[in-house]
Amino acid sequence: MEDDVRDAGPARVVFGTGTADRVREEAERLGATRVLLLSTPSQARTVRRLREILNPLPVAEFGGAALHTPVEVTERALEVLRGHGADCLVAVGGGSAIGLSKALSVRTGLPQLVLPTTYAGSEATPVLGETEHGRKTTRSAPEILPDTVVYDVELTLTLPVAVSVTSAVNALAHAVEALYAPEAGPESDRRALEAVARIARALPAVTARPSDPEARADLLQAARLAGTCLGAVGMGLHHKLCHTLGGAFGMPHAATHTVVLPHAMAYNASAAPDAMACIARALGADGSAPAGVYDLVAGVGGPTSLRGLGMAEADLARAAELAVAQPYPNPRDPTREGVEALLIDAWHGRRPD
Ligand code: NAD
Known part of the structure; x- marks a missing residue:
């Protein structure tokens, strides 16, 4: 081992x-x-x-x-x-x-x-x-x-349901990107997959019963696990994109994570097939991991489009340019055209395959 x-x-x-x-x-x-x-x-x-x-x-x-x-x-x-x-x-x-x-x-x-x-x-x-x-x-x-x-x-317990949803998907993003990080190892993989499975289970429970301490505790433990993944390994394209959209375009942090995650995953899917298969299993998804995340978000009433968050369509090309300006580790090379296409899908809120 x-x-x-x-x-x-x-x-x-x-x-x-x-x-x-x-x-x-x-x-x-x-x-x-x-x-x-x-x-x-x-x-x-x-x-x-x-x-x-x-x-x-x-x-x-x-x-x-x-x-x-x-x-x-x-x-x-x-x-x-x-x-x-x-x-x-x-x-x-x-x-x-x-x-x-x-x-x-x-x-x-x-x-x-x-x-x-x-x-x-x-x-x-x-x-x-x-x-x-x-x-x-x-x-x-x-x-x-x-x-x-x-x-x-x-x-x-007082965290509003809408914020609970976006914040939980922010946590999910840490776990997902940890699974295809270059420094990923057995311990970070274990924690990340447990976080994914717990979020998929606890988030619908929290949205259905926001004052249920058991469901909240489950989600908080998952977030803690996901946070330790974020602390242990480097993050990729998804986090880079969300930093760009937050820092340069004033987009809200957790809601932007929620919209972008399925699309960043779809971009990386062909280059990280094993991680995606594990994520899909942990989510309990019938189809692909990106579609599984999109369905989880849609199922709990979370935001699914950058347009809905108030992002201007005219800013997408500039955001793509900024997001690829400096190299960083990611399973698939982030190209300007590829990232712009990803952002266009996220802007429209299209469900990935
Ligand atoms: P936030 O801290 O701004 O909280 C969101 C909103 O929820 C705020 O209005 C807050 O007052 C309110 N709120 C928080 N807890 C509440 C509760 N229990 N009940 C009612 N209202 C509550 O946002 P966030 O999404 O938690 O954090 C986002 C920020 O954290 C960003 O700046 C992001 O870059 C940063 N971040 C950093 C790291 C890191 O490792 N450095 C990791 C994740 C996020």
């Missing part, structure tokens, strides 16, 4: 229901005495609760985390952090709050405790994507990885 040794996953993970109640003791384990609480604007209630649980550690709050981690937002938060002499970051929310925590930590060296409330998976990766002047750049370093992750299923 091949060896598969990687540095992936956070230093400490607490997973369960009601685990947010332990956040003060977890922060103290990291040496916190002055906590800066980070969140997105819609998380005010959860922030209030955490403030009480963490009492008396919080010295300041910054609720302005935003998609794609804009550098100007990080700079404003940095002023708050320095103004209050914070010595630990506690972020609650999705990839936006966790991205801000990473951006602050990389600039200050402060420890990070994060409580994920979506399925984006950023908590499990040493990767930070930031946007400045309409361009998204990504860096990776071991110290970017959050020190402690507290998953509390209860915090996910």
